[in-house]
Amino acid sequence: MAYKALYRTYRPQKFSEVIGQDHIVRTLQNSLASGKISHAYLFSGPRGTGKTTVARIFAKALNCAAPETNEPCGECLSCREIAEGNSPDVVEIDAASNNGVDEIRDIREKVKFLPSGSKYKIYIIDEVHMLTQGAFNALLKTLEEPPKHVIFILATTEPHKVLPTILSRCQRFDFKSLSVREIAELIRKVAREEKFSISEEAVIAIAEGAEGGMRDALSYLDQAASFADDEITIDDVNSVTGNLNYDKLIELATYFEEKNINQALHAIDELLIMGKEVNKVVGALLQFYRDALLYKTIDTSMFSKYIYEKEEFKVLAEKIDAKKIFYYVDVLSDVQTKIKFSTTPQIYLEVAVIKMINEVADSDYAGRIKALEEKIQNLRDIENNAVGSKINILESKLAKITGELSRLELPELAARIEALEKEFKELRNLGKDDKRGEAPKPAADVMDQLQKLSEKVEAFEGKMKQESEKTAKPQRKISRKRISEGQLSFFSDNFFNQEKNTETEEAPTVDEPSEDDIGIIKLSDFEEAAEEHQETAKKMPAENVRFVANEEIRETENSQLVRRLNPVQPAVEERPIIPEKKSEPVPEPKTSGEDPLRGIYDEEYNSYSVSVLERILHSSRTPEARDGKGRIINIWKNLTRNCSSDLLSTAQILQDGQIVAVGNKEFVLIYPTASLCNQVMRPKFKRKALPLLYQALGEAYNYMALPENIWFDKRTEYINQYNIGIKFPKLTPFDDPRLSADETDTMSPQERMASEAIRILGEEIVKIE
Ligand SMILES: [Zn+2]
Incomplete structure (x- = not known):
């Protein structure tokens, strides 16, 4: 058996089976019952709403041999013939295909003849609006004077295209779309x-x-x-x-709301790859926004549309501004028109999507203000958090300090207070016991003691308060600037001034530290130590000159406390500040046959060793070193003038450096860059530089070159430690990767080529600038 399409199988054969067109069915059945039959009917309405179906049922009922209560019997020959489309008296014409004037003329010829055995000759003309002007006119002629046995049933989806003169001759029935x-x-x-x-x-x-x-x-x-x-x-x-899933539409609309152009275009691309047509997508979006607008404005619970049941739709529809929807609909309708004539409809859709997302972004001032407000609030939150965390840090620091204080000093204090309280109690009891007469005066010495004790307690409390306030301020750290202007000038930058007054040994200015100041060691402490050392040095033979580390710097109560509070807790090493090899006798320039520079090419100078810097800084604090510094700086200015021509460039490079610290036969030079430092630190350079220095200074000196910034950092590190009572500060190692005095690593290609040339041809032949 051949497959029969469902719509054929389930096509209504009786009026009672017709769905959704009750008003038409009832009117037609009434006219059948009353026998008031019109000669022309116009069935209009959307496709698939049952126009031709009803026309056939009507035709059957009109010609039925045994109609039952205004229904065709469906059994008689006529009914069966009509159902099968074989009835000679019911003619169906599809105007969409047979739209010629000839067809209608054919009808005009045939209407003259009586139906064969049936009551009526019925012409069902489908899509009547498709008839040409000529055919319309021909039809009109027939309709003007139809024979009594002829009935026209015209069906159309577009009744506005049917001539008014025809419409006026027809009884019109509007078929409505069926509800979901x-x-x-x-x-x-x-x-x-x-x-x-x-x-x-x-x-x-x-x-x-x-x-x-x-x-x-x-x-x-x-x-x-x-x-x-x-x-x-x-x-x-x-x-x-070819319709779009609601989920897909909701997803797409969500991307629009998120202004996510990428995802929106991607989703559309996916739909098109799946085979959806651009116009379907546009149509679905239009429908979607129409639904959203309806949902926002009216009660849609009456609608049977499935999308209104979807939770995601409801949430999204609530969120979208109605103005935005109007804008979307405008843009989409525009696209819908344009794509009809376009060979590249996808582009229109994509452009529309971008437009929808962007223009809304531009015009949605309220949204933008809201977004800005949120950003500001976020910033405020961040700021509050930052302040909060600062306070937290300060609080924890304070807690740590007071904890330390209590651990260190308060037990003693508490014991003192306890003792005081005991004394008070005893005194009070003394008064109580004596009920008879005047209370005895406490002994004068007890009162004195009491007074002294409370003064002490008060003083200590004040000191503690002062300390906690200081610690609570993070800016309390001594800045580099302050140091460079500050207390310790023995290796500060202003050595050029010193060259004039090295004789006077002016006491360096101290930033007015109070007696109780913690964190700044009194310069006088250090001066004392230096003087002590000087005296010791005088008493000792020259070759045994040592600067002994545990030479006592007088320690105050405060510096002791600071040391205990200081987390650095550096081990104060007891080691000679001047190494023995440094105490070799000062050689006279070019006197003996022995090389005075023997031993000065020490390996430790070939690398950036922090212990060398520490040693220079330690010994730079002695008055002798200060004298030496003034002298060297004087000579330094004339370094190029007094040297031989082959060492001129070496002298020039050395002179470019600035002497910042002089120790015992060694000093620190600073340069603006690490590469300059590397150059002068290389053994190759030193082989020329050290003899030059020996010549110029009259003594064998070695040096360390440092970039300015690193020098300042190390110096600050040193001073900070010194200021909190560490007599011989230990510095952290150099960690700048650019620092390298290694010959091979730092050679540039040109340098390598040059040294290679010298190796092969000899220094006399190869002259390199
Ligand atoms: Zn019948």
């Missing part, structure tokens, strides 16, 4: 009878996709059923109808 509910009911019924398994979502999707047409609904069901594996799902339906 009506179609869904039928789909469920058909699915039941056909034993299809179908999800409710799929039923709704078919009903909605059919757009009010029963025929489309049934053919969708038909196709989806043949498409589906087991149960008919929404995806099966969507792939048949």
